[in-house]
Amino acid sequence: MPEQYKSTTDLQRAPVIEPGHTFGTVTEKISAIVLTRPASNGWFIGFGICFMATMMMLYAIGYLFLKGVGIWGVTIPIGWGFAIVNFVWWIGIGHAGTLISAILLLLRQSWRNSINRFAEAMTLFAVAAAGIFPAIHVGRPWLAYWLFPYPNTMRVWPQFRSPLMWDVFAVSTYATISALFWFTGLIPDFATLRDRTDKPALKVIYGMLSMGWRGSARHWHRYETMYLLLAGLATPLVLSVHTVVSFDFAVGIVPGWHTTIFPPYFVAGAIYSGFAMVLMLAIPIRKIYGLEDFITERHLQNSAKVMLATGLIVAYGYGIEAFMGWYSGDRFEAFTLWNRLHGPYAFWYLSLLSCNIFIPQVLWIRKLRTSPVALFFISFVILIGMWLERFIIVVVSLHRDFLNSSWGMYYPTRWDYMTFFGTIGMFLMLMFLFLRLLPAISIFEMRTLLPEAEVKE
Amino acid sequence: MKRDPIYGIMAEFDSAQALVDAARTTHQAGYVKIDAYSPFPIEGLAEEIGFHHDEVPLVVLIGGIIGGLTGYLMQWWMSAVDYPLNIGGKPPHSWPAFIVITFEMTILFAGISAVLGMLALNGLPMPYHPVFNVPRFSSASKDRFFLIVFSSDKKYNAVDTRKFLEALAPRSVSEVPS
Numbered sequence: 001m002p003e004q005y006k007s008t009t010d011l012q013r014a015p016v017i018e019p020g021h022t023f024g025t026v027t028e029k030i031s032a033i034v035l036t037r038p039a040s041n042g043w044f045i046g047f048g049i050c051f052m053a054t055m056m057m058l059y060a061i062g063y064l065f066l067k068g069v070g071i072w073g074v075t076i077p078i079g080w081g082f083a084i085v086n087f088v089w090w091i092g093i094g095h096a097g098t099l100i101s102a103i104l105l106l107l108r109q110s111w112r113n114s115i116n117r118f119a120e121a122m123t124l125f126a127v128a129a130a131g132i133f134p135a136i137h138v139g140r141p142w143l144a145y146w147l148f149p150y151p152n153t154m155r156v157w158p159q160f161r162s163p164l165m166w167d168v169f170a171v172s173t174y175a176t177i178s179a180l181f182w183f184t185g186l187i188p189d190f191a192t193l194r195d196r197t198d199k200p201a202l203k204v205i206y207g208m209l210s211m212g213w214r215g216s217a218r219h220w221h222r223y224e225t226m227y228l229l230l231a232g233l234a235t236p237l238v239l240s241v242h243t244v245v246s247f248d249f250a251v252g253i254v255p256g257w258h259t260t261i262f263p264p265y266f267v268a269g270a271i272y273s274g275f276a277m278v279l280m281l282a283i284p285i286r287k288i289y290g291l292e293d294f295i296t297e298r299h300l301q302n303s304a305k306v307m308l309a310t311g312l313i314v315a316y317g318y319g320i321e322a323f324m325g326w327y328s329g330d331r332f333e334a335f336t337l338w339n340r341l342h343g344p345y346a347f348w349y350l351s352l353l354s355c356n357i358f359i360p361q362v363l364w365i366r367k368l369r370t371s372p373v374a375l376f377f378i379s380f381v382i383l384i385g386m387w388l389e390r391f392i393i394v395v396v397s398l399h400r401d402f403l404n405s406s407w408g409m410y411y412p413t414r415w416d417y418m419t420f421f422g423t424i425g426m427f428l429m430l431m432f433l434f435l436r437l438l439p440a441i442s443i444f445e446m447r448t449l450l451p452e453a454e455v456k457e
Numbered sequence: 458m459k460r461d462p463i464y465g466i467m468a469e470f471d472s473a474q475a476l477v478d479a480a481r482t483t484h485q486a487g488y489v490k491i492d493a494y495s496p497f498p499i500e501g502l503a504e505e506i507g508f509h510h511d512e513v514p515l516v517v518l519i520g521g522i523i524g525g526l527t528g529y530l531m532q533w534w535m536s537a538v539d540y541p542l543n544i545g546g547k548p549p550h551s552w553p554a555f556i557v558i559t560f561e562m563t564i565l566f567a568g569i570s571a572v573l574g575m576l577a578l579n580g581l582p583m584p585y586h587p588v589f590n591v592p593r594f595s596s597a598s599k600d601r602f603f604l605i606v607f608s609s610d611k612k613y614n615a616v617d618t619r620k621f622l623e624a625l626a627p628r629s630v631s632e633v634p635s
């Protein structure tokens with residue numbers, strides 16, 4: 001490579017891990033957050049607020065169980081209100097974690113090693129938040145287990161030709177595999193914590209969790225095979241999950257839902273919002289815990305680039321939706337497009353276009369891609385935009401369909417908002433706990449990134 | 458049978474390179490029952506100590522096949538045999554509609570068998586193991602690399618094996634009580 005280009009390439013390629021670190025310093029720095037650093041007042045305040053929000057969610061759900069879904073804003077024709085909007089939003093956010101841990105592993109993107117652990121935690125907590133909604137939306141939530149095929153005295157079975165049943169299997173498989181992936185990734189780090197801690201109780205707990213991991217070469221070999229295979233299984237799985245979620249809509253005949261672009265556009269949107277959430281979590285975490293050496297500018301830049309690319313796919317999806325509304329010649333499809341732009345929810349559609357398409361284009365500017373503050377706010381805008389996208393798909397499509405006589409409007413109630421903001425509180429509360437109890441960065445995978453880890457044959 | 462009071466002899470190294478070189482030398486010297494410990498996976502280290510048969514992929518394959526068959530047959534039996542229900546005139550055995558759940562069940566069973574298979578083949582969970590008796594071994598999960606020759610090896614001899622390991626320029630050599 002000619003000399004004059006070298007310097008710009010070096011600039012673009014900020015290191016994945018700052019120079020000067022050894023196996024020991026990497027281990028100490030990451031495990032210290034869990035083992036020795038006392039929890040700050042800020043942690044307690046943040047955790048406390050999120051805990052209260054979680055209690056608010058439980059209160060709202062408790063009241064729902066007493067009164068029924070009538071306390072929500074859902075009515076006919078909008079039978080799928082906030083619950084489904086939030087479900088799709090949360091499950092989409094989870095997708096970035098699997099993308100980072102599985103797809104980037106298969107593509108040998110070693111920079112993922114410093115963000116995969118907490119991205120996977122994010123996936124788990126997001127899926128947990130998502131899973132609440134369909135369960136409490138079924139009307140008789142105490143019977144939600146009827147969705148699973150279990151032998152019962154009624155001698156009936158679920159209806160497997162419905163996309164809603166596919167969703168049950170896709171989401172529960174996704175939750176299980178994500179949990180397994182996360183836990184097995186933690187086993188060697190549990191061993192590190194077991195050997196580092198001087199508190200006997202913690203030694204026992206981490207020792208149990210590590211399953212007696214001792215780092216034998218045979219164990220590592222099987223472990224790596226398992227990890228690679230799990231990544232290979234999780235990759236089609238994550239693509240299938242949001243595809244199946246989009247089938248919930250696309251298989252229906254409602255104008256604005258019945259379209260073949262939905263699966264790819266849903267998957268891209270999921271990764272888009274997921275990376276936005278990764279950045280919104282990573283930027284404060286690296287600052288507060290001094291992890292800038294491990295989560296470097298390179299990670300922020302790469303995440304920004306992924307958002308830019310998936311954002312353009314989402315924009316293409318919107319474009320095709322609009323084009324097909326016109327080109328299909330179907331007057332109901334054409335009306336859906338008109339209604340989005342000029343109907344009672346036009347403000348929200350235009351906000352969605354600004355948040356998801358126009359504003360994120362500033363990511364073409366390198367200065368903004370490398371500025372943590374700017375990225376934090378752009379990510380926030382994208383998360384709002386992606387929530388609005390699901391709102392437009394669910395509510396605006398349903399509120400005016402084929403018959404004028406069945407048109408209506410959707411007015412969410414305070415219980416809708418309490419449940420939604422409550423799940424955000426629960427998600428962040430779990431994140432707070434995770435940061436203090438488990439290593440937020442995969443220690444053993446960080447060791448492999450150091451130059452000392454290289455072995456010549 | 459009386460247990461051997463000594464489980465093996467363990468040498469400690471500073472770097473991944475030193476461990477790989479030592480493992481190769483030891484294996485080439487004819488020691489078969491050996492093991493190497495490192496704080497992160499080292500490519501090729503398992504081959505150096507004579508480990509070639511990794512059964513995890515086979516376990517995952519079998520798990521995946523069982524999962525796929527379970528998924529499809531479950532849907533077929535429930536929808537077409539035990540409880541046929543006319544939904545929108547679709548045939549009870551609508552195979553295209555069964556593909557999604559068949560796929561998800563394949564992934565679910567394959568994933569679970571990958572994790573359980575890895576743990577079972579590795580003999581984990583195993584909270585106690587003789588190597589933990591060596592105080593310095595706690596660094597094996599941080600920044601040190603260890604090689605052990607088990608006392609069950611045919612070539613093992615308390616004096617000669619120790620001399621052999623000391624010749625590999627380790628940081629320390631210790632006996633592992635069982």
